Amino acid sequence: MEATLNQTAVKDITMVAISAIRPNGFNPRKHFDEVSLNELAESIRQQGILQPVTVRPIADSNDYELVFGERRYRAATIVGMQEIPAIINDLSDEEAEEIAITENLQRKDVTPMEEANAYQRLMESGRHDLSSLAVQFGKSEAYIRTRLKFASLIPEIAALLETDEITVSVASEICRYGEDIQREVYEQHLKEDVTYSSWRGQKASEIARSIERQYTADLDRYSFDKTLCLSCPHNTNNMSLFCEGCGKCANRTCLAEMNASYLVEKTLQVLAENPTATLGHTDYDYNLIAVERLMAMGHEVESAMPYGTAYPRQPEAPEKEDYDNEEAYETACSDYEQEQSDYRERCAEIHRQSENGEISLYVKIGSNNITLCYVKKNNTADDTTQGQPLSPVEKLEKQDKRNKEIALEKTIEDTKKQILNIDVAEAKFGADEDRMVYFFLLSSLRRENFALLGISEEHSPYLNDEDKMNIIANLTAKTKAVIRRDYLIAQFKDAYRNNATADLMLDFARKHMPNELAEIEDGYNQIYEKRHQRIEERKAAIVAKEKPTDENDDAAEASSEDAKPEEAAA
Structure with missing residues (x-):
């Protein structure tokens, strides 16, 4: 079908093959209503294209990139036109993007999210600020600012706005808050499968009050210096005209x-x-x-x-x-x-x-x-020595000793866990391990090693005497090592603080997992050293407070001794 241009010929207008035109990525409009598009196609079929599209040449090719007029281009494709009237402009990327955004934002069917993303791109280009956008598009700065905030909506809520499932007013209230609060609002109140606690259909003012009540914290409840909060955009006092108290904080991470x-x-x-x-x-x-x-x-x-x-x-x-x-x-x-x-x-x-x-x-x-x-x-035995209350310094020393014990206990506990994960099948078996008797050692064989000794996966968790005898009859150096070490690992469960079992376990760990053990010990020893340092500082502070009293007592005693000869003489 031939394209028809229902207007006086203009020398800048050229018929361009539709197959040579490529849509651009600058267009802020991402959604095209099918009903409206079909109506435009029918109008073009009856009257032709009343206004040309604008394209620019694509370098090193005979093709063109569409700058604006994508609805006409799509409708012409539906009609089956081979060519479309176009104005060819040699534009840079920046010029093409700005023209595309500007032209499309002036259409009536642009969605709020499309507006938001378009304004955001123009701001990020560095060629516009809030004031210039307001002048260029004939909008108030407050309108532009609100639309820009929509760009901060999480995708799920942005989709609800895009499909008119929430209103612009509701989105304006939600976009005041950070991603964490938006996510909770969506999951708990706006998601499609939410029933009893759904906020869909509520007025913006009702949702605003609900968000503030459920997801913000009253700053009056906190004792830290709130000077910085006074000018913070996450302070609800700075979100409304009417302010009471310190306000409420909507940035829970910062709070x-x-x-x-x-x-x-x-x-x-x-x-x-x-x-x-x-x-x-x-x-x-x-x-x-x-x-x-x-x-x-x-x-x-x-x-x-x-x-x-x-x-x-x-x-x-x-x-x-x-x-x-x-x-x-x-x-x-x-x-x-x-x-x-x-x-x-x-x-x-x-x-x-x-x-x-x-x-x-x-x-x-x-x-x-x-x-x-x-x-x-309550002066229990823990707080006394031979019936006498412990002094503050003695209490700290006792606590220091306990802290050292805790470090060792924690090291042993973590070592127990790490030993279960090590692979020692190929390691050389030591003379100390060789003293163990295989028949009894097999009672501690772990199930994950059954297959290594020829026991099927379907076997019960426990070996009977016949199984053990069969295994012993076919031992190899590798299976011996597995049996003996499984036995040792089973015994290490009784390791506690500084008992003999714990010493043996740590020796075992130093041989087979030295790096892991060193990391465990370093972690808990660092904590102990810090605690030890704090206790020494507190002991020094107590001694310093008590010292002047001791000196005064000494001085008083010396004075008393000096007075005795005089009293005797008198």
Whole structure:
């Protein structure tokens, strides 16, 4: 069928073979409605093509690349035209892309996601900013900004917007949040198979409130410095005109990092002020990230600590501007002085009880804060030496010894696991291993080695006496090694701390898996060294605090001795 151009001939318009035209990748429109496309094809069949397409030459060929006019090109293909009227322009890649995007964005059937991706590409080209895009397309900057945010939607939600399963207003609310929150919103509320908790069909305002309630955290609940949060785009205060309190955080990764960093720093500060205190947390209310970081630094952190009693909080001094008159302010100051006196008295009593071993101080790591607490002590055998309470230094030395034991216990436990994975079938059998008797050793043969000794896979998990006798009759050097080592591995389950079995197992590991054992030992020894260093620092702090008292006692005793001759003379 011949193409018809229903307009006055223009010298720049050329008939180009449709087979010589290649679509481009610049077009922001990726979806073409079939009904609309067929209607355009029927119009072309009746009236011809009213407006030419634009193409550019493809280098080193006789073909052309379509710049814009893809709907006309597709409709002409449906009609069966051999040629199509076209304007041939020699354009660079950048010029072709910008023209294609600009022309297609002015069509009415461009989807919001197609707009978003097109604006994003124009911004990334470096030739446009928000203001120039608003001027070029006759849109407000707020409109362009909203469309640009759509480019951050996860593919699943973008597809829902593309197919009109969610509205532009709903997408505008969702795109304010990061990928993690978007993913949860989709999986829990927008996915097709979600029923009871589905948000499909809800108003944008309802979804906005639901997201804020379920997926953001109230910053007022956290104790870290929130100066940076005031200007953060993930603060809900910066997402709306009406603000209350510190706002809510929609960036959970950043929130978790700032909170954990604060908790670690606060813990170290409280420990420095109270070197005899231990670290711990309750079963449920604690920050795992902070606990892991403190343990990696060498601190011992006890789990399932009792709730205890919080250390008294220092009273806050009254501010004069908070009171209506001078009398009320003076009354508040008087109350404050009494509160200060009570606070100092209470702290002194806690300090006395701590020194006498009546209570224990510990730093409780909570979810969002650090609290210095104390609990009454039960003087068990673990806390005494020959009936006498342990001194703070002795307690730390005892803890240091236990930490060393823990490092060895952990090394043994991990070594047990690694030994099961090693291959020692080809290794030379030592003289110490040769003392073992094969018949009894076969009781410990692992099932995965049955086939090596001629036992079928269908055999029961246990060998009977006849099986063992048959195996012994056909032993080779390799099968001997397998049997003996399987026996040793079976016995290593009883390895514990520094018992003889543990020593044998570690010797075995040094021979057959030296690299793995070295890695295990290094890991736990590094933790011990860090903990050892912390304990030495805390011991030094305790000794430093006690030293001035000892010196004063010595000076007083010396003064008393000097006074005796005078008293005698008198």
